Amino acid sequence: MFRSARHLLASLVILFLSLPAVAQVSVTSGNGEGTVAAPVVPEDLTPDQVDGLVARMSDDQVRALLLERLDAVAEKQAASAADHEDPITEINEIWAEMVASWTHVLTTLPNIFSKQAEAFGNFATTFGSTGVLVLLGLVISVLAIGYVAERLFGYLTRGWHDQSETQTEADLWGAVRYLFRRFCYEIAGLVVFYVVIRAAGRAMLTPDQITYAAPFVFYLIWIPRLGAAVSRFVLAPRKPHFRLVNVDDHWAKYLHRNLIGLLLLIGLTLFVLRFNALNGVTGEDTRIGFWLNAAIHVYIGVIAWTARAGLSQMMLGTDPDRTRFDEEVAHYYPYFAIGVSVVIWLLVEFLVAQNDPAILAVLVHGSHFTTMFWLLIAPALDTLIRGLVRHLQPPMSGEGPLAERAYRSAKRSYIRIGRVVAGLFVVFMIARAWQLDLRHVASAGVGAEVGGAVIEFLLIIAVGYIMNEVVSLWINRRLAKEQTAAEALDEEAGGEGGGAGGSRLATVLPLIRVTAQITIAVIFGLLALGALGINITPLLAGAGVLGLAIGFGAQKLVADIVGGIFFLIDDAFRVGEYVDVGGTMGTVEKISVRSMQLRHHRGPVHTIPYGEIQKLTNFSRDWVIMKLKFTVPFDTDPNKVKKIFKKIGAEMMEDEVHKDGFLQPFKSQGVFDFDDVGMIIRGKFMAKPGKQFTLRKEIFNRVKAAFRDNGIDFARREVRVAIPGLDETDLSEPQKAAVGAAAGEAVNQQVNKP
Structure with missing residues (x-):
C-alpha cells in the first residue's frame, strides 16, 4: 500500500509540475546522518518510463524531487510578483526618481559654466587655437557662398515671382496661389542654399570639421529659416490681403517673430547638447539641457498667454456655420497650448530621470519637440479642415430650408471625416518621432502586448467611423436632392394632398442608410472587440439564439417586415405620395422597417404596420x-x-x-x-x-x-314672385319694380318666419 501511494505521488510530481529542470539537490535525512540526491529526470518521458523511474526511487528521492519542483514554482511566482508592483508604489518610485533628478540639477548648477568652458577647451584642443579660427572662417565662407548662390537664384527668377504677385486676383484661390508660389520660391532658394553649402562644405572642410559644423548649420540656420518660410505662408505678416488665417496684423507679426525666436531657441538647445557630447561633456555633468528645455517651455507659455486673443481669433476662423464646439476649442486653445507645453516638459523630465541611454538618444534628436509641435498644430489642422470644407464642398442641392439643413449636415460630415484622418496622421507622426512603428505593433494582433491591442482597436474604430460617415454622406446628399424636389411639389399642392411625392430612391435610401450604419457598427464593433482579445464567438452564438427567439416569438413583427419588403419591391408607395390605406388617408411621411406613417392634410399622423395593409390606393402615381x-x-x-x-x-x-x-x-x-x-x-x-x-x-x-x-353669369339661387295683373296696370316701370320688391320682401319674411 505504501509503495502504491509513493508511486502515485511521484507520478503527479513528474506529470503535473513537468518542468524540464534536472538538478542534484541534497536532502538531510531525519537522523541527520546523510544526504539524498534527487535523481536526474529526463525530458519527454513515456508512461512506461515514468513507472520504471518511480519503481527505482526511494521515499527520500521522491521528497527531494518534490522540494526541487516546489522551490522552482516559488521562485517563478516571486519573480512574477516583482514585475507587477502596486500602482501606488510605482508612482512613488517615479516621483522619487524625478525628485532625485531635480536635486541633481540643483547640485550641478555651479558646474554649468566650468563644464561648458571645459567643452570649449576640449574643442580648442581638438583643432588648436588656429584650427578653431580656420574652422570658423571656413564655415562663414561656406555660408556666404550659399547665401550668394541663393540671392543669385532669386535675382534670376525675380520676374516670375513679381509677375505672379501682379496677376493674382483678390480672392481666396488667388491668395492661395500667390502664397504657395512664394513658399515654393523660398523653398527653392533654401534648397539651392543647402545644395551649395553641402557641396562647398565637402570640398573645403575635413570630415572632422564637418562633424562640428553640420549641427550648427542644421539647427541654428536651416531649421529657423524653414520655419520662417512656413510661418510666412500661413500668417503672411506683411501681406494682410493674402492672409489665409483669421488674425489681424498685430498678432500676425507678433506670432511670426516669436515663432522664429522659438525655433532659434530650440535649435540652440539641440546644438549645445550635440556640441557638448562631441567634446566629452555629458548631460549628467551640467544638466544644461534641463535649463534650456525649461526656457523653451516657458517661452511657449509666454507666447500663448500674451497672444491668446489672436490665437483664439485665428482658431475660430471665418466659417459662419461653426458650432459651439468650434467656439469652445477656439476659446481654450491658448490654455491648451500651455497645458501641452507643461505635459511635454514633465514627460521629458520623467524620461530623463529613467537614465536610459536609448531614450536619451531619442530626446537628443528632438522627438519631444516634434511631439509638442504636432499636438499644438492639431487644433490648427481642425481650423484648416473647416476652411477647406467651406470652399471645396459641392454646392447645395436644391433650394429651401430642407436643402440648407442637408448642406450643413454634409459639411459637418466632411469636417468629422477630416478630423479623424488628421488625428490618425498626427498619431503616426508622433509615433514616427519616437521611432515607434505603429503598423508593426498593430499587426501583432490579438494576444500581443496591450499597446498593440489598443492601437489595433483604435484603428479599427477609426476606419469604421470613416466608412459610416462616407456612406451617410453619400446617402444624405442624394436624399436631400430627392426630398427637396418632393418638398417643392408638396408646396405646389397647397397642402391638399395628392402630390407627386418623392422618387423611389428617396423612399428606399433611409432604409439603406439605417441598414448600412447598423451593418458597419456590428462588423467593426466585433472586429474591435476581437482586437482587444475578447472572444466574439459567444457573442455570435448569442446573437443567433436571440434571432431564433425573435423569429418564434415575434411572428407579427416578421410578417410586418416581410410585408414591407414586398411593398417596396412592388413600388406600391413612395415618401410624399398621397395614399388611402383601408380608409385612412394621408401623405407618406416616413417609412421604417416595420411600419409607415401617414400625415393627413389636416395634421394627424397615422402609423400603420405593413402586415395590416390589405389594400392600398395611391392618388399620386403617374397622372x-x-x-x-x-x-x-x-x-x-x-x-x-x-x-x-x-x-x-x-x-x-x-x-x-x-x-x-x-x-x-x-x-x-x-x-x-x-x-x-x-x-x-x-x-x-x-x-x-x-x-x-x-x-x-x-x-x-x-x-x-x-x-x-362674354356676359355670362354664374347661376345662383333666387326667389321670383309673380303678381297676377301687374303687367296690365298703368303703373310705370319704376313703380312696378317697387311693388315687386315689396312683394319679394314680404315673401322672404314669410319664409324666414319660425
Missing part, C-alpha cells in the same frame, strides 16, 4: 384627372362655353408657368346635369401629380374673367 363643374343659367349657350374652355386650355398650354404641369389640356365635357338653378357644365384636364391644384386655381380665375367678358 391625375381633375373634373371641374360650373353652373350657368338655362339660357346660356353651351357651345359658347365650350369655345371659352378650349381657348383657356390652349392659352395655358402655351404659358411658360403652367404648360409643364399639363398632360392633357383643359377642355369642355358639355352639359353634365340640370338642377333647379341652371345647367351644370363640366370641364376636365389631365395633369402631373401635385400640379393639379395650382392649375385648378388658375383655371377658376380665367373662367371667371372669361365669363365676365
Whole structure:
C-alpha cells in the first residue's frame, strides 16, 4: 500500500509540475546522518518510463524531487510578483526618481559654466587655437557662398515671382496661389542654399570639421529659416490681403517673430547638447539641457498667454456655420497650448530621470519637440479642415430650408471625416518621432502586448467611423436632392394632398442608410472587440439564439417586415405620395422597417404596420384627372362655353408657368346635369401629380374673367314672385319694380318666419 501511494505521488510530481529542470539537490535525512540526491529526470518521458523511474526511487528521492519542483514554482511566482508592483508604489518610485533628478540639477548648477568652458577647451584642443579660427572662417565662407548662390537664384527668377504677385486676383484661390508660389520660391532658394553649402562644405572642410559644423548649420540656420518660410505662408505678416488665417496684423507679426525666436531657441538647445557630447561633456555633468528645455517651455507659455486673443481669433476662423464646439476649442486653445507645453516638459523630465541611454538618444534628436509641435498644430489642422470644407464642398442641392439643413449636415460630415484622418496622421507622426512603428505593433494582433491591442482597436474604430460617415454622406446628399424636389411639389399642392411625392430612391435610401450604419457598427464593433482579445464567438452564438427567439416569438413583427419588403419591391408607395390605406388617408411621411406613417392634410399622423395593409390606393402615381363643374343659367349657350374652355386650355398650354404641369389640356365635357338653378357644365384636364391644384386655381380665375367678358353669369339661387295683373296696370316701370320688391320682401319674411 505504501509503495502504491509513493508511486502515485511521484507520478503527479513528474506529470503535473513537468518542468524540464534536472538538478542534484541534497536532502538531510531525519537522523541527520546523510544526504539524498534527487535523481536526474529526463525530458519527454513515456508512461512506461515514468513507472520504471518511480519503481527505482526511494521515499527520500521522491521528497527531494518534490522540494526541487516546489522551490522552482516559488521562485517563478516571486519573480512574477516583482514585475507587477502596486500602482501606488510605482508612482512613488517615479516621483522619487524625478525628485532625485531635480536635486541633481540643483547640485550641478555651479558646474554649468566650468563644464561648458571645459567643452570649449576640449574643442580648442581638438583643432588648436588656429584650427578653431580656420574652422570658423571656413564655415562663414561656406555660408556666404550659399547665401550668394541663393540671392543669385532669386535675382534670376525675380520676374516670375513679381509677375505672379501682379496677376493674382483678390480672392481666396488667388491668395492661395500667390502664397504657395512664394513658399515654393523660398523653398527653392533654401534648397539651392543647402545644395551649395553641402557641396562647398565637402570640398573645403575635413570630415572632422564637418562633424562640428553640420549641427550648427542644421539647427541654428536651416531649421529657423524653414520655419520662417512656413510661418510666412500661413500668417503672411506683411501681406494682410493674402492672409489665409483669421488674425489681424498685430498678432500676425507678433506670432511670426516669436515663432522664429522659438525655433532659434530650440535649435540652440539641440546644438549645445550635440556640441557638448562631441567634446566629452555629458548631460549628467551640467544638466544644461534641463535649463534650456525649461526656457523653451516657458517661452511657449509666454507666447500663448500674451497672444491668446489672436490665437483664439485665428482658431475660430471665418466659417459662419461653426458650432459651439468650434467656439469652445477656439476659446481654450491658448490654455491648451500651455497645458501641452507643461505635459511635454514633465514627460521629458520623467524620461530623463529613467537614465536610459536609448531614450536619451531619442530626446537628443528632438522627438519631444516634434511631439509638442504636432499636438499644438492639431487644433490648427481642425481650423484648416473647416476652411477647406467651406470652399471645396459641392454646392447645395436644391433650394429651401430642407436643402440648407442637408448642406450643413454634409459639411459637418466632411469636417468629422477630416478630423479623424488628421488625428490618425498626427498619431503616426508622433509615433514616427519616437521611432515607434505603429503598423508593426498593430499587426501583432490579438494576444500581443496591450499597446498593440489598443492601437489595433483604435484603428479599427477609426476606419469604421470613416466608412459610416462616407456612406451617410453619400446617402444624405442624394436624399436631400430627392426630398427637396418632393418638398417643392408638396408646396405646389397647397397642402391638399395628392402630390407627386418623392422618387423611389428617396423612399428606399433611409432604409439603406439605417441598414448600412447598423451593418458597419456590428462588423467593426466585433472586429474591435476581437482586437482587444475578447472572444466574439459567444457573442455570435448569442446573437443567433436571440434571432431564433425573435423569429418564434415575434411572428407579427416578421410578417410586418416581410410585408414591407414586398411593398417596396412592388413600388406600391413612395415618401410624399398621397395614399388611402383601408380608409385612412394621408401623405407618406416616413417609412421604417416595420411600419409607415401617414400625415393627413389636416395634421394627424397615422402609423400603420405593413402586415395590416390589405389594400392600398395611391392618388399620386403617374397622372391625375381633375373634373371641374360650373353652373350657368338655362339660357346660356353651351357651345359658347365650350369655345371659352378650349381657348383657356390652349392659352395655358402655351404659358411658360403652367404648360409643364399639363398632360392633357383643359377642355369642355358639355352639359353634365340640370338642377333647379341652371345647367351644370363640366370641364376636365389631365395633369402631373401635385400640379393639379395650382392649375385648378388658375383655371377658376380665367373662367371667371372669361365669363365676365362674354356676359355670362354664374347661376345662383333666387326667389321670383309673380303678381297676377301687374303687367296690365298703368303703373310705370319704376313703380312696378317697387311693388315687386315689396312683394319679394314680404315673401322672404314669410319664409324666414319660425
